[in-house]
Amino acid sequence: MTTMTQVAVPTGAEPPVRPRRGQAWRRFTGNRLAVAGLVVVALLFLFSFVGPLVYQTDQVHTDLASANLRPGTDGHPLGTDDVGYDVLGRLMVGGQTSLIIGMAAGVLATVIGTAWGAVAGYVGGRMDAVMMRVVDAGIAIPALFLLLVASAIYTPSVPMMIVVLGLVSWLVPARLVRAEAMSLKTRDYVLTLRAIGGSHRRAIVRHIVPNTVGTMMVNATFQVADAILLVAYVSFLGMGVQQPATDWGAMLSKGVTYAYSGAWWLIVPAGLLIVLVVASFNFIGDGLRDMFEVRGKNR
Amino acid sequence: MADIDRPARLSLTSEVKGVPMQHPLGGRGPRLLAVGVLSTSLALAACGGDDGAGDGTGSADTQGRDSITYALPPNATPNWILPMALPEYMATHNAAIRRALWTPVINVHGASGEVAWDHTGSLATDVEFSTDGRMVTISLDDLSWSDGEPVTSRDVEFWYNLVDANKEQWGGYAAGRIPDNIESWETIDDTTFEITFDDVYNQDWLLYNQLVNLAALPTHAWNKTSDDGEIDDHDRTPDGAEEVWDYLVGQAEQTDSYASNPLWSVVNGPFTVDGWTSTGQVTLKANENYDGNDPAGIQTVVLQPFTSADAQLNALRAGELDYGYLPASALDQQAEFEGRGYVVEPWAGWSITYLPFNFNNPDMGPVFQQLYARQAIQHAVDQDSIANVIWHGTALPTYGPVPQNPPSDFLSETQKSNPYEFDVDTSIELLTSNGWVIGDDGFAVCENAGTGDGQCGDGIDAGTTFEMTVLAQSGSTETDNMMSELKSSLAKAGIDLNIASEPLNQVLGQSVPCEPDEDACSWQLSFFGTQGSWYFNAYPTGERLFGTGATANFGNYSNPEVDEYIDGTLTGNDPDAMHNYSEALALDLPVVWLPSPAYQVSAFRDGLEGTGQDPLAVFLPQRWSWAD
Numbered sequence: 001m002t003t004m005t006q007v008a009v010p011t012g013a014e015p016p017v018r019p020r021r022g023q024a025w026r027r028f029t030g031n032r033l034a035v036a037g038l039v040v041v042a043l044l045f046l047f048s049f050v051g052p053l054v055y056q057t058d059q060v061h062t063d064l065a066s067a068n069l070r071p072g073t074d075g076h077p078l079g080t081d082d083v084g085y086d087v088l089g090r091l092m093v094g095g096q097t098s099l100i101i102g103m104a105a106g107v108l109a110t111v112i113g114t115a116w117g118a119v120a121g122y123v124g125g126r127m128d129a130v131m132m133r134v135v136d137a138g139i140a141i142p143a144l145f146l147l148l149v150a151s152a153i154y155t156p157s158v159p160m161m162i163v164v165l166g167l168v169s170w171l172v173p174a175r176l177v178r179a180e181a182m183s184l185k186t187r188d189y190v191l192t193l194r195a196i197g198g199s200h201r202r203a204i205v206r207h208i209v210p211n212t213v214g215t216m217m218v219n220a221t222f223q224v225a226d227a228i229l230l231v232a233y234v235s236f237l238g239m240g241v242q243q244p245a246t247d248w249g250a251m252l253s254k255g256v257t258y259a260y261s262g263a264w265w266l267i268v269p270a271g272l273l274i275v276l277v278v279a280s281f282n283f284i285g286d287g288l289r290d291m292f293e294v295r296g297k298n299r
Numbered sequence: 300m301a302d303i304d305r306p307a308r309l310s311l312t313s314e315v316k317g318v319p320m321q322h323p324l325g326g327r328g329p330r331l332l333a334v335g336v337l338s339t340s341l342a343l344a345a346c347g348g349d350d351g352a353g354d355g356t357g358s359a360d361t362q363g364r365d366s367i368t369y370a371l372p373p374n375a376t377p378n379w380i381l382p383m384a385l386p387e388y389m390a391t392h393n394a395a396i397r398r399a400l401w402t403p404v405i406n407v408h409g410a411s412g413e414v415a416w417d418h419t420g421s422l423a424t425d426v427e428f429s430t431d432g433r434m435v436t437i438s439l440d441d442l443s444w445s446d447g448e449p450v451t452s453r454d455v456e457f458w459y460n461l462v463d464a465n466k467e468q469w470g471g472y473a474a475g476r477i478p479d480n481i482e483s484w485e486t487i488d489d490t491t492f493e494i495t496f497d498d499v500y501n502q503d504w505l506l507y508n509q510l511v512n513l514a515a516l517p518t519h520a521w522n523k524t525s526d527d528g529e530i531d532d533h534d535r536t537p538d539g540a541e542e543v544w545d546y547l548v549g550q551a552e553q554t555d556s557y558a559s560n561p562l563w564s565v566v567n568g569p570f571t572v573d574g575w576t577s578t579g580q581v582t583l584k585a586n587e588n589y590d591g592n593d594p595a596g597i598q599t600v601v602l603q604p605f606t607s608a609d610a611q612l613n614a615l616r617a618g619e620l621d622y623g624y625l626p627a628s629a630l631d632q633q634a635e636f637e638g639r640g641y642v643v644e645p646w647a648g649w650s651i652t653y654l655p656f657n658f659n660n661p662d663m664g665p666v667f668q669q670l671y672a673r674q675a676i677q678h679a680v681d682q683d684s685i686a687n688v689i690w691h692g693t694a695l696p697t698y699g700p701v702p703q704n705p706p707s708d709f710l711s712e713t714q715k716s717n718p719y720e721f722d723v724d725t726s727i728e729l730l731t732s733n734g735w736v737i738g739d740d741g742f743a744v745c746e747n748a749g750t751g752d753g754q755c756g757d758g759i760d761a762g763t764t765f766e767m768t769v770l771a772q773s774g775s776t777e778t779d780n781m782m783s784e785l786k787s788s789l790a791k792a793g794i795d796l797n798i799a800s801e802p803l804n805q806v807l808g809q810s811v812p813c814e815p816d817e818d819a820c821s822w823q824l825s826f827f828g829t830q831g832s833w834y835f836n837a838y839p840t841g842e843r844l845f846g847t848g849a850t851a852n853f854g855n856y857s858n859p860e861v862d863e864y865i866d867g868t869l870t871g872n873d874p875d876a877m878h879n880y881s882e883a884l885a886l887d888l889p890v891v892w893l894p895s896p897a898y899q900v901s902a903f904r905d906g907l908e909g910t911g912q913d914p915l916a917v918f919l920p921q922r923w924s925w926a927d
Binding site (some may be wrong): 060061062064065067068082083152155242243244254256257258260261 | 609616626628629631632635681684685688689776779780782783784786787788790791797798799800801
């Protein structure tokens with residue numbers, strides 16, 4: 001998990017300084033790990049979503065006659081698993097699940113957290129206190145625990161995982177945006193808007209939220225990485241999406257059963273992809289932070 | 300599952316050497332099964348793997364040890380203690396624990412290599428049938444409860460009265476059997492009692508399948524209706540017996556109090572409960588006041604639960620277990636575990652494995668009622684591949700209600716020959732010739748509703764999709780894979796199978812007989828057979844499984860013709876009775892027949908003695924001990 005302790009929160013009275021597009025991109029590309037992360041993520045998306053169009057395998061029906069084949073056997077570059085699924089094709093299908101859940105849950109968490117934090121920070125007072133106590137209470141409950149409980153009650157599916165992950169992951173972004181909103185609402189341009197009769201809603205939607213976009217984007221990348229990891233955790237514990245659907249965490253969990261049988265192809269590729277995608281999203285987040293963090297850097 | 304109070308699971312093996320069952324009464328040659336056991340040689344797929352010298356973690360010095368840690372089946376936690384189980388609490392491990400606490404009146408066991416009356420582990424010393432065959436006189440040994448009171452005939456009568464007044468709730472009940480078939484019960488003296496039956500029954504069946512239900516309960520401690528209630532003969536009136544039953548069942552439902560509740564401290568077996576955690580870890584300690592013939596050979600036995608077979612395997616690899624098991628997926632690591640100081644030995648079972656249909660399910664019940672639909676499902680099950688690939692050869696196909704292995708005289712030719720071979724095309728043909736069409740999504744939809752030829756059948760509306768959900772036991776890679784394979788092969792036949800995985804206790808708790816309008820009838824198919832679905836007594840009769848209204852007839856199957864066949868197996872001496880029964884249910888498909896896995900492939904420390912494995916799936920911890 002990654003925290004956002006280094007995200008910039010503008011404090012001056014003037015409107016937040018936004019870096020010019022060219023400068024921002026240069027700052028992002030100046031972070032080589034971020035660029036590498038972006039490339040890896042792009043490749044993983046291609047692998048997961050375009051790959052099955054090129055390398056076509058049956059990932060719905062089992063094929064016990066072809067179970068447990070070693071890599072390179074009978075046209076299976078990465079072998080087959082214990083019910084005959086082609087492992088390379090399965091990694092592609094599993095990647096779709098991991099990436100879809102990760103991206104969607106990350107976006108959902110960011111949207112909910114931004115809305116909650118913006119309202120709490122802008123309104124302030126008792127409502128802020130109540131709303132933030134809700135956040136505090138939510139943070140006190142481990143997300144993994146809630147996810148496992150939900151998986152035990154409802155049959156795990158991709159939409160269910162997205163909703164549950166989104167609902168347990170919005171707390172941190174809510175805190176970050178709330179902190180920014182408390183600062184932004186005292187800015188002259190917001191006060192001016194109110195003085196000329198602008199509504200609270202307009203202030204939040206047109207001025208508060210847009211000025212937190214940097215924080216949101218950086219946080220969203222970490223949310224995506226965290227969501228992919230959470231999906232992997234839950235699947236590793238056997239409570240992920242149900243067969244024949246799969247994700248990288250579920251593949252890793254199943255592969256570990258054969259860890260002492262020498263079936264490395266059931267473990268290494270899935271584990272490697274999880275590490276790659278999570279690290280890449282974190283690198284991208286770091287790059288975005290550099291991009292939006294203007295203080296102390298060239299403008 | 301299958302015992303009296305112990306129905307819920309177990310297993311089978313590939314080559315069980317048949318050893319004729321020892322006849323308990325001497326004389327008459329039993330045509331019973333020969334469930335030899337020990338000499339089983341499971342086809343352990345020892346393919347490669349690390350030949351493992353191991354690091355010796357498991358071969359810890361056993362000298363001087365006075366405890367044993369035993370691994371419970373995956374995701375199965377003990378949750379019942381009362382020696383009269385409700386249907387949903389009949390898992391084999393529950394029964395085994397109870398038997399360690401309360402010695403059965405008649406214990407039938409097969410750990411020695413033959414299934415026979417185990418006198419050492421029984422309260423009864425003698426069972427004598429009258430010449431007309433309707434009466435049996437049972438003599439008890441002179442034994443004591445742990446509080447010093449003697450075990451008497453009255454204690455067995457107490458059990459009978461409770462069961463008689465509450466039979467519908469008792470998991471061992473089947474209509475027309477004990478207690479229904481008992482005409483009178485008479486106490487002769489403190490250690491002798493006499494039972495008169497309502498008819499002349501097969502005496503082997505009576506002994507091995509009926510009298511094994513008898514239990515002695517401490518009437519001097521349990522015959523009350525509340526914690527502070529007065530001990531009295533409450534059980535001798537039906538109302539009083541119901542109150543006592545309700546009280547005892549209420550206490551038994553409080554698993555967190557098993558170690559502290561004074562009720563459960565009064566035992567007559569070789570162990571007492573020392574600990575019973577909410578997570579299912581049970582600690583037994585030797586009963587210091589035990590005065591029977593089967594004392595504990597070890598001071599402390601810890602029964603350890605695991606959420607999965609893999610977790611258990613890791614504990615075994617780390618040397619944390621004295622008696623565990625290898626999942627089928629780890630059989631290629633046999634040499635490694637032997638190198639670590641474990642003896643690897645398959646545990647054969649006298650069992651069958653299946654998915655019960657819930658014939659009363661309001662959605663799919665009408666579909667399941669149609670024989671052609673059940674045939675379509677069975678034809679789509681590739682038992683040979685499941686047994687060989689998924690279970691790595693440790694399971695064997697099952698084609699009917701009688702354990703397929705070891706071969707026995709009970710098997711009909713029809714069941715031996717597999718009447719519904721794997722053939723997806725036949726499945727599709729069965730559906731399409733009975734009013735179903737395969738839709739664009741690949742799944743069958745009833746197009747021609749009605750009850751005539753070529754129509755879907757009674758109660759099936761047009762537009763009904765052939766979609767069903769199985770409630771499957773979790774925690775086992777092999778079970779997960781088998782469910783995936785079933786989903787896949789059924790999909791090829793146009794049948795959509797959804798899989799909902801839950802821990803064993805939850806599956807058993809939900810898979811209960813029900814009426815269509817009850818909430819409890821929402822389940823459609825159920826699987827609780829990772830170690831075999833049902834373990835039989837010596838006679839593999841089906842009155843409790845497939846008899847109309849039987850408590851373990853979870854799917855509400857009812858067929859008057861089959862009921863007659865079942866009756867025929869219990870009474871009279873028709874040699875074809877079991878064949879008729881076997882054939883009828885092999886053809887009628889009251890359940891989906893699946894390969895029966897071995898109960899487990901055990902791995903126990905070299906030096907651990909008394910590990911004979913009972914095909915009836917009962918373990919006897921009192922027989923375990925460390926070699927000197």
